[in-house]
Amino acid sequence: xxxITQSPRYKITETGRQVTLMCHQTWSHSYMFWYRQDxxxxxxxxxxxxxxxxxxxxxxxxxxxxxxxxxxxFPLTLESATRSQTSVYFCASxxxxxxxxxxxxxxxxxxx
Amino acid sequence: xxxxxxxxxPLSVPEGAIASLNCTYSDRxxxxxxxxRQYSGKSPELIMFIYSNGDKEDGRFxxxxxxxxxxxxxxxxxxxxxxxxxxxxxxxxxxxxxxxGKGTRLSVIA
Numbered sequence: 001x002x003x004i005t006q007s008p009r010y011k012i013t014e015t016g017r018q019v020t021l022m023c024h025q026t027w028s029h030s031y032m033f034w035y036r037q038d039x040x041x042x043x044x045x046x047x048x049x050x051x052x053x054x055x056x057x058x059x060x061x062x063x064x065x066x067x068x069x070x071x072x073x074f075p076l077t078l079e080s081a082t083r084s085q086t087s088v089y090f091c092a093s094x095x096x097x098x099x100x101x102x103x104x105x106x107x108x109x110x111x112x
Numbered sequence: 113x114x115x116x117x118x119x120x121x122p123l124s125v126p127e128g129a130i131a132s133l134n135c136t137y138s139d140r141x142x143x144x145x146x147x148x149r150q151y152s153g154k155s156p157e158l159i160m161f162i163y164s165n166g167d168k169e170d171g172r173f174x175x176x177x178x179x180x181x182x183x184x185x186x187x188x189x190x191x192x193x194x195x196x197x198x199x200x201x202x203x204x205x206x207x208x209x210x211x212x213g214k215g216t217r218l219s220v221i222a
Contacts, residue, residue: 033209042214043156043200058209090155098144098163098204103155 003027006091006104013081014112021076021107023091031094032074033101034058034066036087043090049074050097081111114139116203118213127222131188135201135213138182144204145177145184150215151197159199160186191220 004025013019023032034046035058045058047066055066063085065077078085088108092101115138125131133147144163148156162168162175162184174187184203188195198215 035212040214043212045209048209097207098210100146100158100161101156101202101210103157106155 004091004093004102004104006089006107008107009105010108010110012110012112015081015083017081019078019081019109021078021089021091021109023074023076023104025072025074025091025093025102027093027095027102028071029093029095029102030071031097031099032068033092033094034064034074034076035090035092036060036085037090037106038087046076046089078109081109083111085109086111114142114203114205114208114211116201116211116213118199118201118216120214121217122219123216124219124221125191127191127193127220129191131191131195131218131220133186133188133199133201133216133218135184135186135203136182137184137201137203137211139203139205140179140182142179142182142203142205145175146202146204146210147173147175147184147186148200148202148212149197150200156200188218191218193220193222196220 007022033048035043049068091104146161147159150156176185200215201213
């Protein structure tokens with residue numbers, strides 16, 4: 001099915017471990033985004049990408065790494081997970097600027 | 113720091129009434145405005161977007177934009193229990209990424 005898919009849906013990891021959240025979209029949208037959503041903070045932008053091989057920091061990029069070697073994939077890596085990175089992570093895409101965002105189903109990450 | 117402010121709620125309205133959700137923003141250069149609905153445990157989904165001053169209607173939903181007052185609102189007519197969700201306002205200025213408010217939780221009472 002066409003759309004935007006995140007994996008895994010749920011992940012539990014330990015402090016200090018590296019973890020990668022995957023995001024794949026089938027629309028060939030040029031823009032892709034990673035947000036985290038926490039109670040009291042709403043949706044905060046971590047990183048975004050306007051095209052393959054182009055990435056930019058958002059509001060809360062520290063501790064995260066992204067890459068975009070192909071238009072359809074935008075993985076988010078936590079290099080050394082911390083408890084403060086426990087959150088729900090949403091990937092989103094859009095076909096232009098400005099254009100509405102289309103969100104994936106989210107990944108609930110717990111860092112113990 | 114660009115800010116988008118929403119009352120966190122909960123906003124409680126009876127079934128069949130009009131729900132009015134409000135959003136203010138700090139960046140006068142903002143040009144694009146979006147309303148998303150998010151059910152508990154789900155991802156945000158787009159309801160409407162508006163770019164020009166005035167009203168924009170789509171079914172039971174009306175978005176209202178007043179750039180002079182830096183104010184955008186969402187009206188939901190004939191509110192239904194299925195409209196109970198958190199409503200997120202999002203604002204975009206120029207080439208900067210979308211900024212989301214923290215959302216208003218709406219509860220429609222049957």
